[in-house]
Amino acid sequence: MQVATILSPFHGEVQALNRPISSGTPPRMQPVRAWRAFRRLVRDKDDTQQVFEIMSALAGRSTDWGYRRLLNSPQGGYEAYRRLELADRLQDRAWLEACPQGSVGAAYLAFIDAQNFSAYGLAEESHRVADIEIEAAHPRAWYARRLRDVHDIWHVLCGFDADALGEACLVAFSHAQTRSSGFGLIATGVMVQFMRAHTGYPCARSILRAWKDGKRAAWLPGEDYERLLVEPLDLARQRLRIATPHLYQAVPSHVRDAYRGGKGWAI
Numbered sequence: 001m002q003v004a005t006i007l008s009p010f011h012g013e014v015q016a017l018n019r020p021i022s023s024g025t026p027p028r029m030q031p032v033r034a035w036r037a038f039r040r041l042v043r044d045k046d047d048t049q050q051v052f053e054i055m056s057a058l059a060g061r062s063t064d065w066g067y068r069r070l071l072n073s074p075q076g077g078y079e080a081y082r083r084l085e086l087a088d089r090l091q092d093r094a095w096l097e098a099c100p101q102g103s104v105g106a107a108y109l110a111f112i113d114a115q116n117f118s119a120y121g122l123a124e125e126s127h128r129v130a131d132i133e134i135e136a137a138h139p140r141a142w143y144a145r146r147l148r149d150v151h152d153i154w155h156v157l158c159g160f161d162a163d164a165l166g167e168a169c170l171v172a173f174s175h176a177q178t179r180s181s182g183f184g185l186i187a188t189g190v191m192v193q194f195m196r197a198h199t200g201y202p203c204a205r206s207i208l209r210a211w212k213d214g215k216r217a218a219w220l221p222g223e224d225y226e227r228l229l230v231e232p233l234d235l236a237r238q239r240l241r242i243a244t245p246h247l248y249q250a251v252p253s254h255v256r257d258a259y260r261g262g263k264g265w266a267i
Contacts, residue, residue, distance in 0.1 A: 105229030176214025
């Protein structure tokens with residue numbers, strides 16, 4: 001769920017990172033704004049800006065909950081202390097190319113190359129939301145950036161492609177991991193659209209299954225991603241208790257974009 005590779009550095013990134021967050025309290029929920037953005041996303045699954053509109057509108061207390069959980073875990077506390085900016089690390093192609101064959105990093109590089117994605121491309125999309133504070137100089141904003149930047153790594157770990165069903169499955173998994181109502185809205189809404197499309201395949205069930213698998217998996221936001229990317233993919237999935245997405249894999253690739261109202265709806 002990204003745009004084409006962004007080759008140039010962020011404009012004004014230093015100024016953004018020096019800007020304090022506007023408030024120490026969680027933002028208020030904006031369900032109407034989120035619903036309107038979701039309807040635009042249904043019409044065009046590649047309109048990534050709408051995802052960030054939804055996430056901003058429904059962030060609530062989920063970011064604070066996640067950051068507190070990070071601090072309360074041994075590895076997560078170390079990651080919070082380091083405050084590594086994952087977008088910068090994941091934009092280092094030489095480092096990714098040095099990841100061993102069969103590793104998470106090698107699979108991640110193959111995934112983003114196949115889709116013409118980049119870590120900076122996804123970050124640029126988040127900047128298009130007017131009131132988002134994801135680049136602010138605040139621990140809560142750093143944690144939000146962390147969740148944004150691991151999205152495509154989670155694609156690889158979970159085995160979901162970048163089609164509409166794969167994205168819906170991943171956001172369902174992400175809802176279970178993060179408690180973000182924005183992820184919940186997207187997953188539930190797309191699941192309903194697939195149910196209405198009557199594809200004859202377990203599209204809706206695969207989304208629900210992904211949510212259950214997210215509940216059973218280890219808590220991924222607290223991982224050391226530099227170490228994880230050099231780990232063999234199969235062993236990483238086993239260690240993190242990430243299940244094989246059999247229901248998703250049972251849906252033919254030409255059906256995975258065929259949700260009612262979407263561009264691929266033509267069964």
